[in-house]
Amino acid sequence: MTAIDLPHPAWMTEDLVLLEEQARRFMRAEFTPHVDRWHEQGMYEREVWSKAGAAGLLCASMPEEYGGAGGSFAHEAVIIRELSLAGFDAFGAPLHSGIVAPYILHYGTEEQKKRWLPKLATGELIGAIAMTEPGTGSDLQGVRTTAKKSSNGYMLNGAKTFITNGQHANLVIVVAKTDPKERAKGVSLIVVETADATGFRRGRKLKKLGLDAADTSELFFEDVALPASSLLGTEEGQGFAQLMNELPQERLIVSAHAVAMMERALELTIAYVKERQAFGKKIIDFQNTQFTLAECKSEATIAKVFLDHCIGRHLDGKLDTVTASMAKYRLTDLLGTITDRCLQLFGGYGYMDEYPISRLYRDARVMRIYAGTNEIMKLLIARGL
Numbered sequence: 311m312t313a314i315d316l317p318h319p320a321w322m323t324e325d326l327v328l329l330e331e332q333a334r335r336f337m338r339a340e341f342t343p344h345v346d347r348w349h350e351q352g353m354y355e356r357e358v359w360s361k362a363g364a365a366g367l368l369c370a371s372m373p374e375e376y377g378g379a380g381g382s383f384a385h386e387a388v389i390i391r392e393l394s395l396a397g398f399d400a401f402g403a404p405l406h407s408g409i410v411a412p413y414i415l416h417y418g419t420e421e422q423k424k425r426w427l428p429k430l431a432t433g434e435l436i437g438a439i440a441m442t443e444p445g446t447g448s449d450l451q452g453v454r455t456t457a458k459k460s461s462n463g464y465m466l467n468g469a470k471t472f473i474t475n476g477q478h479a480n481l482v483i484v485v486a487k488t489d490p491k492e493r494a495k496g497v498s499l500i501v502v503e504t505a506d507a508t509g510f511r512r513g514r515k516l517k518k519l520g521l522d523a524a525d526t527s528e529l530f531f532e533d534v535a536l537p538a539s540s541l542l543g544t545e546e547g548q549g550f551a552q553l554m555n556e557l558p559q560e561r562l563i564v565s566a567h568a569v570a571m572m573e574r575a576l577e578l579t580i581a582y583v584k585e586r587q588a589f590g591k592k593i594i595d596f597q598n599t600q601f602t603l604a605e606c607k608s609e610a611t612i613a614k615v616f617l618d619h620c621i622g623r624h625l626d627g628k629l630d631t632v633t634a635s636m637a638k639y640r641l642t643d644l645l646g647t648i649t650d651r652c653l654q655l656f657g658g659y660g661y662m663d664e665y666p667i668s669r670l671y672r673d674a675r676v677m678r679i680y681a682g683t684n685e686i687m688k689l690l691i692a693r694g695l
């Protein structure tokens with residue numbers, strides 16, 4: 311039982327319950343003991359990817375013929391929750407398995423799928439998606455990176471920033487303009503295998519407010535000559551539509567993280583207030599503590615019901631952009647409120663780095679910003695009014 315004790319949703323099959331148990335055991339044994347060290351050194355190790363691959367925790371939703379576990383998004387959701395409950399929010403695996411791999415599965419040619427997906431499943435390849443540029447974030451159609459047609463392929467030029475998995479990644483999907491005169495219609499997705507890419511350079515691993523162990527980085531592409539088969543799919547100018555199709559799942563991934571982080575914040579806080587004393591009482595015995603936690607637990611429970619509903623709709627192929635945007639906006643906003651209120655109940659210890667609640671509070675902040683800011687989510691919701 312965790313801090314949110316709801317029965318399993320209808321989509322949670324026996325197979326998923328087994329996956330949950332296996333992932334929980336694996337992460338508690340292999341990841342949790344090292345999370346503090348990775349946090350201190352500001353980066354987790356490369357071998358984490360191979361270990362996760364060997365344990366079947368990468369690309370769980372990819373078909374078996376391409377090296378995946380043949381699962382669905384529900385498998386990804388279970389793994390995401392376990393990562394958060396294990397305190398490993400900095401791991402870029404959800405993006406790798408739930409965002410990068412699906413682009414290849416849904417839009418790649420047969421040859422591209424066979425070439426990249428099995429290696430993503432083992433962790434031999436680590437995926438990243440490079441949309442954001444120093445001058446362009448929310449307004450994706452305005453990217454300046456170009457992939458110009460050359461005699462035998464493309465010449466890629468541009469700079470990307472804030473890229474998750476930026477130091478470890480060796481397969482980067484780059485959002486670039488194949489026709490710089492156009493906005494949306496000029497966008498294509500170009501897949502770069504960094505090992506062979508002369509002119510590709512990793513910039514700084516960026517210092518951040520939270521997610522300290524994550525290798526969020528700058529990436530630079532200077533006259534990177536790529537074969538024609540680097541274009542994802544066969545047709546140029548499809549990139550923006552492909553991005554729009556996949557964004558609901560990206561938003562659901564962030565929402566799933568947010569709810570699991572609420573669960574963990576509540577767990578940590580309930581345990582703490584039952585131990586710590588003031589004025590001859592346990593902190594839990596103050597009515598303020600009880601009411602605060604009662605409110606947080608109620609909100610988090612409602613959040614989880616909505617998340618489970620959205621996952622169910624997504625599994626049925628019916629999750630629309632507006633609903634996904636509502637989940638991402640509302641659940642990440644709520645996560646901010648809950649981690650803040652929980653941290654307060656720790657008093658000064660809540661402000662100390664060695665207390666995981668302080669890390670949760672910092673890690674939670676970016677979730678209102680990435681995968682489309684919450685303001686962009688509200689724009690999308692408002693369009694459907």
Ligand SMILES: Cc1cc2nc3c(=O)[nH]c(=O)nc-3n(C[C@H](O)[C@H](O)[C@H](O)COP(=O)(O)OP(=O)(O)OC[C@H]3O[C@@H](n4cnc5c(N)ncnc54)[C@H](O)[C@@H]3O)c2cc1C
Binds near residue numbers: 442448526682683
């Ligand atoms: C830790 C981290 C990891 C990330 N990982 C990745 C990654 O892997 N790949 C990737 O491509 N990107 C990644 N990003 C980038 C992230 O997606 C962008 O930061 C985000 O999309 C916002 O873009 P921006 O930072 O340029 O902000 P801007 O677009 O400059 O926005 C600034 C402010 O203006 C608001 N705003 C913008 N347009 C509007 C509008 N039309 N109406 C109202 N308000 C508006 C925004 O909401 C925001 O508050 C990551 C960012 C972080 C911090």
